[in-house]
Amino acid sequence: MRSRVVFGIVFGALIGFAFGLVHEASATLYTLEQKSLADEGVEAKVLRGRTEMQSAPLDPANNREMFYQLVHKEPLPYKCYIPLRTVVDLGKVTYPIVLDSTGLASQGYDILYLDFNRNGDLTDDPAYSPTKQSEEGYYGKRNTFAVTVEVDVGSEKYPCDFLLTSSSTVRRDSLAAYVQVTTDTYYDSLIRLGEKEHRVILLDRNNNGRFDDKSSISSENVKGTTCALVVEGDLLFIDPNFKILSRYGAFETRRGRFPLSETVFLDGVHWRLKVSPKGDTIELTPCELPVGYLTHATEKFYATTLYGETGIINIAVDAGEKYPIPPGEWKILDCWVDHTKYPTEPDSDFDGIERTWLQSAAPIDIPAIRVESGATTVLPFGSPYRVSPVWSFSGNDRSVVHFDWKIVGSAGEVCNSLVVNSSFPKAPEIVIREKSGKKVASGKFEYG
Numbered sequence: 284m285r286s287r288v289v290f291g292i293v294f295g296a297l298i299g300f301a302f303g304l305v306h307e308a309s310a311t312l313y314t315l316e317q318k319s320l321a322d323e324g325v326e327a328k329v330l331r332g333r334t335e336m337q338s339a340p341l342d343p344a345n346n347r348e349m350f351y352q353l354v355h356k357e358p359l360p361y362k363c364y365i366p367l368r369t370v371v372d373l374g375k376v377t378y379p380i381v382l383d384s385t386g387l388a389s390q391g392y393d394i395l396y397l398d399f400n401r402n403g404d405l406t407d408d409p410a411y412s413p414t415k416q417s418e419e420g421y422y423g424k425r426n427t428f429a430v431t432v433e434v435d436v437g438s439e440k441y442p443c444d445f446l447l448t449s450s451s452t453v454r455r456d457s458l459a460a461y462v463q464v465t466t467d468t469y470y471d472s473l474i475r476l477g478e479k480e481h482r483v484i485l486l487d488r489n490n491n492g493r494f495d496d497k498s499s500i501s502s503e504n505v506k507g508t509t510c511a512l513v514v515e516g517d518l519l520f521i522d523p524n525f526k527i528l529s530r531y532g533a534f535e536t537r538r539g540r541f542p543l544s545e546t547v548f549l550d551g552v553h554w555r556l557k558v559s560p561k562g563d564t565i566e567l568t569p570c571e572l573p574v575g576y577l578t579h580a581t582e583k584f585y586a587t588t589l590y591g592e593t594g595i596i597n598i599a600v601d602a603g604e605k606y607p608i609p610p611g612e613w614k615i616l617d618c619w620v621d622h623t624k625y626p627t628e629p630d631s632d633f634d635g636i637e638r639t640w641l642q643s644a645a646p647i648d649i650p651a652i653r654v655e656s657g658a659t660t661v662l663p664f665g666s667p668y669r670v671s672p673v674w675s676f677s678g679n680d681r682s683v684v685h686f687d688w689k690i691v692g693s694a695g696e697v698c699n700s701l702v703v704n705s706s707f708p709k710a711p712e713i714v715i716r717e718k719s720g721k722k723v724a725s726g727k728f729e730y731g
Contacts, residue, residue: 310557310568315470315485317563321414321427321446326525330469333540334488335515337372337464346370353379356404358396363387371464373445374434374492381405382449382462390417391424392449392460399432423452423459429467434492436560443492443561444468466490470562479550484520485543485562493517494562498542500590509646511590511616517543517558541597546572548607575654576605579662587618587662591651605659612651617644618664618696637704643696650694664694686713688728 320331346369353370363384370377378401382392395411398404413426427448434443444467451460466487474483487494496516523539541547547556547567553574557566579585579602586599591613598606622639643664654660673687688711690698701708710727717723 310555310566312564312566313472313474313483314564315472315483315562318469318471319444320465320467320469321429327469329525330484330486331465333486333518334465334490337490338461349377350379353377353401354398354403354405356406357381358406358410362394363392365458367392367460369462371447371462372491373430373432373464374443376401376432376435378432379405380447380462382460383410387451387458388453389424391426391451393417393426395428395430395447395449397430420450422450422461425450432492434560436493439560441561445490445492464490466492468562470494474565474567476550476552476554476567481549482520482522483565484523485558485565486518486520487562488518489515493560494543495558495560496543497545498595500595510644511614511647513595513616515542519543519547519556521547521549539599542595545594546570553607573610573656574607575610575656576659577608577652577654577662578603578605578659579665583620583622585618585620585665587664588616589613589652590616608654610654610656612653614649614651615645615662615664615694615696617642618662618692619643620665639703639705641698641702642700643692643698645694645696649696662694664692664696666693668692668698686728 318327320327320334349370350368354368358381361381361383363386365387366384367382368379369382370379372378379398381396383394383396384390384392385394393413396405397408397411399408411428411430414429415427417424417426419425425448427446430445430447431442432445433440446465446467448463448465449460450463451458469487470485472483473480475481485494489496494517498516499514501512501514519541521539521541543558544556547554552569553572555568555570557568559565577598584599584601586597589596589598589608591611593609593611595616596608596613598608600606619640619642623636625636645664652660652662668690671689671691673689675685677683677685690701692698710729712725712727714725715723
């Protein structure tokens with residue numbers, strides 16, 4: 284078992300209040316240090332990858348219509364032959380913008396006009412230049428602009444920094460371009476709880492300029508969707524291991540990365556968590572809550588997200604450990620099982636590690652798990668797994684049969700991704716035979 288701090292988060296209603304069993308001590312307020320996602324370091328790059336960037340394709344009909352509803356005067360003539368007009372949301376306010384260029388093929392869109400005062404006149408606002416020279420990105424020439432606007436959350440107003448990144452590819456007969464928006468700011472500090480010190484990072488995951496948004500389960504039913512849909516809020520990192528995060532992506536963020544919550548379980552104590560909309564302060568208050576416990580019989584590390592009437596909980600622990608959770612009925616949203624042997628030393632080299640893991644998503648009709656106060660409940664997901672074939676017909680005479688298959692866990696969760704020793708497994712084979720045993724057809728499935 285790897286030694287570490289056990290922590291977790293529950294968000295939604297603070298259920299202890301419903302039972303009248305919450306006892307709270309005095310609160311401690313912590314001030315967090317502001318940092319920039321535009322930094323070139325590994326940590327800022329990893330955190331940028333954990334945000335849900337707002338992306339606006341340029342010049343689609345609906346965006347152009349919104350643009351001209353907001354703008355009545357432009358800085359004509361533009362420098363390039365294809366200026367791009369669109370709208371972006373900074374905070375909860377829609378701003379019209381125009382991207383211009385000093386040399387479209389060589390520089391990309393390197394001039395930004397933004398109606399900062401929102402009066403419909405782009406000529407009385409200064410043009411923005413990129414924060415760094417044009418560079419070649421995955422989608423062509425890329426320029427990033429830094430913009431600061433006032434965010435109004437009702438209870439307060441404060442300046443917030445945003446990054447607008449334009450990407451463009453020019454071909455002989457076509458142009459592809461779009462702009463992405465992300466909050467530039469994140470907060471990062473060391474806090475002391477009793478005898479222990481923890482690193483806390485707060486990230487505006489949904490890029491709306493406020494840092495106190497909590498995740499929830501969507502009440503909308505999307506056609507073709509069989510799983511519950513999560514409306515993502517902001518993220519709290521506690522003692523994250525960036526050496527792992529920078530190499531292995533989203534899975535390891537389960538250990539140390541949590542959706543923002545009402546309470547946090549840390550060092551064996553439940554803390555009521557309050558985050559300022561600006562994100563510069565957090566307040567922690569120790570409280571006593573009734574809890575039950577979850578455990579799992581898998582042999583290795585596992586992570587799962589559960590949801591119920593009182594909110595969502597994210598669990599990331601080693602097998603056999605009991606995890607405290609508010610009593611009630613909970614459903615599995617997704618789950619991961621990891622058999623990778625990670626180094627345990629803080630300065631270990633993670634290069635060359637062969638990873639083995641499986642990720643699954645649970646259908647919305649999966650049976651609920653009942654957790655009783657003071658009792659331990661075993662999570663049902665995982666092995667044994669079974670292969671479930673799926674087939675369909677096409678053609679006017681239904682003469683063509685399409686075969687697919689899925690791996691289903693013991694709780695009914697369906698495997699989305701499987702990696703063994705850092706590689707996808709060998710492609711499964713299929714053989715179709717008549718009742719007599721005569722082979723009719725054979726082939727291989729495509730993995731992924």
